[in-house]
Amino acid sequence: MLRTRVLMPLAAAFALGLAGVAPALAETVTVTVENMEFTPAEITVKVGDTVEWVNKDALDHTATVKDGWDVMLPAGGSGSVTLDTAGELAYFCRFHPNMTGTITVTAN
Amino acid sequence: MTFRSMLSVAVATAMLGVAPMAMAADQLTDPQIAHIAVTAGALDIDNAKLALTNTSTQAVIDFANQMMKDHAAVNEQAAALAQKLGVTPEDNPTSQALTEAQTAEQAKLAGLKDAAFDKEYMANEVEFHKMVNAALETTLIPAAQNPELKSFLETGLKLFQGHQQHAEMVQSELN
Numbered sequence: 566m567l568r569t570r571v572l573m574p575l576a577a578a579f580a581l582g583l584a585g586v587a588p589a590l591a592e593t594v595t596v597t598v599e600n601m602e603f604t605p606a607e608i609t610v611k612v613g614d615t616v617e618w619v620n621k622d623a624l625d626h627t628a629t630v631k632d633g634w635d636v637m638l639p640a641g642g643s644g645s646v647t648l649d650t651a652g653e654l655a656y657f658c659r660f661h662p663n664m665t666g667t668i669t670v671t672a673n
Numbered sequence: 674m675t676f677r678s679m680l681s682v683a684v685a686t687a688m689l690g691v692a693p694m695a696m697a698a699d700q701l702t703d704p705q706i707a708h709i710a711v712t713a714g715a716l717d718i719d720n721a722k723l724a725l726t727n728t729s730t731q732a733v734i735d736f737a738n739q740m741m742k743d744h745a746a747v748n749e750q751a752a753a754l755a756q757k758l759g760v761t762p763e764d765n766p767t768s769q770a771l772t773e774a775q776t777a778e779q780a781k782l783a784g785l786k787d788a789a790f791d792k793e794y795m796a797n798e799v800e801f802h803k804m805v806n807a808a809l810e811t812t813l814i815p816a817a818q819n820p821e822l823k824s825f826l827e828t829g830l831k832l833f834q835g836h837q838q839h840a841e842m843v844q845s846e847l848n
Contacts (some may be wrong), residue, residue, distance in 0.1 A: 601828055603831055623749070661836070
């Protein structure tokens with residue numbers, strides 16, 4: 566009696582409630598590196614998302630944050646980073662510092 | 674600018690082996706422009722090779738390696754584009770002046786090591802890239818007839834500007 570009348574509905578309600586607060590799935594946002602530019606240069610992602618750079622140039626590049634992370638982007642290759650903290654990030658290529666981009670990381 | 678200060682700038686740049694690039698823009702053809710672009714890259718590769726034998730400063734070695742890789746890649750693209758467009762790069766007074774100036778600079782660099790080398794090499798890299806960038810912006814890109822060549826030079830300008838900035842960063846961090 567207790568089981569069917571009380572515990573089962575409770576379990577169902579609990580499950581439904583959990584589904585409502587499940588975190589959004591982490592996404593991968595792609596930035597293309599071509600002709601000495603990051604495209605798009607400005608992106609917005611959520612905490613937990615991954616940014617992947619695809620380097621279509623014949624030159625090696627990097628995506629580097631001063632005093633922060635440094636992602637190697639070999640010619641014809643790619644590199645990625647997962648953003649764990651909300652905030653504004655300015656990044657550049659260490660080899661060609663005139664190549665710049667920004668990432669706005671929003672809280673979940 | 675007074676004549677005196679102009680003279681000292683001219684002397685300073687001449688001492689760095691960077692002859693001012695005298696060019697008559699309306700006389701530059703696409704084959705000549707292509708030759709100038711490739712020559713500038715080849716000269717910078719030669720400069721970089723000297724760095725690999727004459728210094729042990731890591732930042733300078735890293736910069737030199739990057740120059741070699743970047744310019745080799747760009748010159749490969751230039752060769753492919755020239756072949757595609759049926760353009761044969763043509764020697765010209767501007768390429769010759771550039772070569773003469775950098776060859777003189779390389780002779781100087783060959784006799785220097787470590788800190789003394791670093792200072793001279795990086796100063797030359799900054800000035801060389803500044804000069805080539807100015808030439809690209811004011812003369813070579815506007816004069817280029819073929820749109821693909823023009824577009825290639827525009828990307829080249831962004832690359833050379835990046836090199837200049839990187840060179841300035843390395844220079845500022847030298848002891």
